Amino acid sequence: MWLLPLLIVATTVALSVPMGRFLARVLDGKYTPPPGAARIERLLNTGPQNWKEYAFSLLLFNTLMFVFGYLVLALQPVLPLNQRDAAFPDGKGMLSPTTIFNTVTSFLTNTNLQHYSGEQHLSYFSQLVFVLWNMFASAAVGFSALAAVIRGLRGDPDMGNFYLDMWRVVVYVFVPFSLLTGVLLLAAGVPMTLEPAAEVRTVQVGAMGTDTVDGKEVPKPQVIARGPVAAVLPIKHLGTNGGGFFGANSAHPFENPTAWTNVLECVSILIFPFSLVVMFGRMLNQPRHAAVIYTVMMSMFLAMIVWAVHHDTGKPNPAFGAHPETKVTVPGAPEKVIAPLVALPVDSTGLGNTEGKELRYGPSAGPTFAAVTTAVTCGSVNCMHDSLNPLAGLTPLVGMQLNCVFGGKGVGLINMLVYLVTAVFLSGLMVGRTPEYLGKKVEAREMKLAMLALLIHPLLILGPTGLFAALDWGKQATNNPGAHGYSEILYEFSSASANNGSGFEGLGDTHGFNDAKKNLSAPAPFAAHWDIATGLVMLLGRFVPIIAPLALAGSLAAKKRVPFTSGTLRTDTITFGFVLLGTVLLVGSLLFLPALALGPVAEHLGPMPFGR
């Protein structure tokens, strides 16, 4: 049970040190460009940029990404590589406009919240050009932003060049490692084809039902969707994107065929977020400080995994267990007695809760993946988080709400730096000294920017959750009763604001094709509301926490360095590690604890088959 998470974390930690050094070299420009690339680099290099120019370039590029993405998706029916198969004889149509808006913002913000289902709604062209390009580019945006912040913190005169950073990250980092991962995945059984869905006769004749053709009963074939999956999968994880080729994401046997690919996918989700901390220490030349951050993040991360595995694999699904009689007494209301339930004769020994999980990854793979994917805001899933045991469902929620346990491509570490500045400020005030970070004074302006970056996150989660939970928009979308339905809404907005993209996927938010007749299932009643609300949350949740720290770093960079004295608060000690951990947990838990108590905790304490 514990071997799998141990294997994943140990492998990644071992790989992260050399990888971090490699990343620092690339982003500091200490490499010889391959032939031909030097010319492109010259064309890209618009010269050194200060934080405002850097932020402007970043926003301009993202605006163009939006236009490009919207065009590709809107023109899907007329573009090439639109496969026609038994399920879709006319090829894939155009998605509803709000879904396109949601999907485009989702992919450009590195969220990959999917209000569509990959195999049903996207053509191979959309997968290869829209999805693939956005996955490479949006991951590199966060990466570049982090590099710029680091340059600001170490006091460089400029913050580098956005376009050049993007090029380096995409071409020298993501493409080679994607290629390597892609080959390994292909060898393990992930498909890579442009042929339409396969039609097979089932082994038990007529098992899929029968069709009547010319008055005769003919057995229906099984139609198996496939496609260029092996190209999308590597960058989906390396870029912590998480947008699945298929609706079931990494739980689908074509996306994740064996236990080995499951380990490979976990490692490739974690490798860059782990290495970025190493790169941070390397670029700042402060390895001890980076080690403190690494340890703080790692202790939170391990706690998340242990919690999830213990409550999910270690315990059977409470729905099948016995429940004593419960009396619900609310003052002023008639007493309600919930009848006792006898345990169903189901044997879960060694497997724990298997609803929504695949067997081939091993019993603890589901909760481990849930912790991994939400700690680093990847959003890919290999089990249905909706069906996790109630308390195990806390792990993904907490991971997204803290949003700094390693965190997504660059942005997670940026969030951690904001917490760090806050921790420095708090401890500085406690001992009555002007707080300093890396030899620069932290003053009112920096704190305002840090608070802006910090507080936008809970605001974007709790505000819309409250709104949707109170209205029919939310109530009609949930597919589980009571507290769990509320968790679904909370999860959706946590996922959007943290730019994670995973979901308590029971939520009804899919409209599908604009032409509703072509959909395999009826559109959800409030799909458009969900599309627009989460779209806006994703945009704000992405760009405010990038721009504000850029400004913060820019403002610190402009300050004079104060000399290091015996009274300076050291940021590379164990004590400071505890201060940092305390700040993250206190700020994070105080903000979200009430919301969590209403969701998973209430579900855990309530009668299990609710409403009986």
Next chain:
Amino acid sequence: MSNHIRANAVLIGSTVVICCALYPLALFAVGLVFPSAAGGSLVNEKGESATADARGSRLIAQPFTSDEYFWPRPSAASYNATASSGSNWGANNPKLRDRVSQQLGPIIRYKKGSRSAGTGPDPRTPQQDIEAWFAAVPDRVATWAADATVGPANWVKTDYAAATDTAPEKYGLQGDYVTEWVKAHPEVKEEWQKANPDKTDEPKPEDLVALFFASFAKVYPAKWPGGNQPEGKTEKRIEPVASDAGIHANFFDLWLSDPANKDRVADLEPVPVDMVTASGSGLDPHITLRNALSVYQIDRVAQKRTASPADVERVKQGIAELARAKSFSPLSGLIGELLVNVLELNAELDKQFPLPAGR
């Protein structure tokens, strides 16, 4: 500004070419080395890689419903490999417990030689006990329909098709039966209208389900509206019956909860959890070896694949050997339970233990 435009154009242009053309093309080239995997691991009936005349994909679960095959895990996606999905039901969802107990009711067994099963050659089954328990109270269906939250409404909405732009909503056999019943028994509708004076539109079958069963129990005490297929007809009909899989499925949970049956519950043979829980993709091709070797799978399969009853034990041994030989544990044996691939196991079964003639 002009240099920004130039840089953006160069950046977008070059990365689109590299990421969306060169990179996938390189992987397509690698795919030529692994043709089977690249095409979706399709296999023919012998279990060999094949593209023409494929009978399935090694990685995708297929439904097996006949008694002579091992059954895969239940699928929330109905094994539709163009629309993968899980049930997404949380532990507090009564639908989850309902689905599992409905699945358990018709298959559950007593442990061999236990008090409840008896020692005779044909042991007593829980199904007989459920039916006896059901018949003991004439209006059991009425109480069930009034108390349960999910079951009765689900029963009415079996095979229900929601309205689309082109077709109106359509109820299945059971929903239609309720509609017909209400026409023949106008008092059901009157009673509903009396109870819901504020509702003006026509009641739907799911609104009337509790009243329908109350009325049904009066006309046919201790009977259940079961689906019957008369000899020589393809169409099913609903008829009041005293013995039906519907009774086992719908009343299993209640039978279990009745304190009078405490002893019998203790004698039930436990069911492997993966036999009753749906996978995340709905397409999980594996079951645990424990599941395959349980009385719920191998006994049934062996029974069907044996010509004479005397041979059952030998065939069962042979099939168990085969299942063990086909089993593997994930991560090359490092973690977890022994698993078997249902499709490969069943294909091999057809080869080594063909169905005896005449069965």
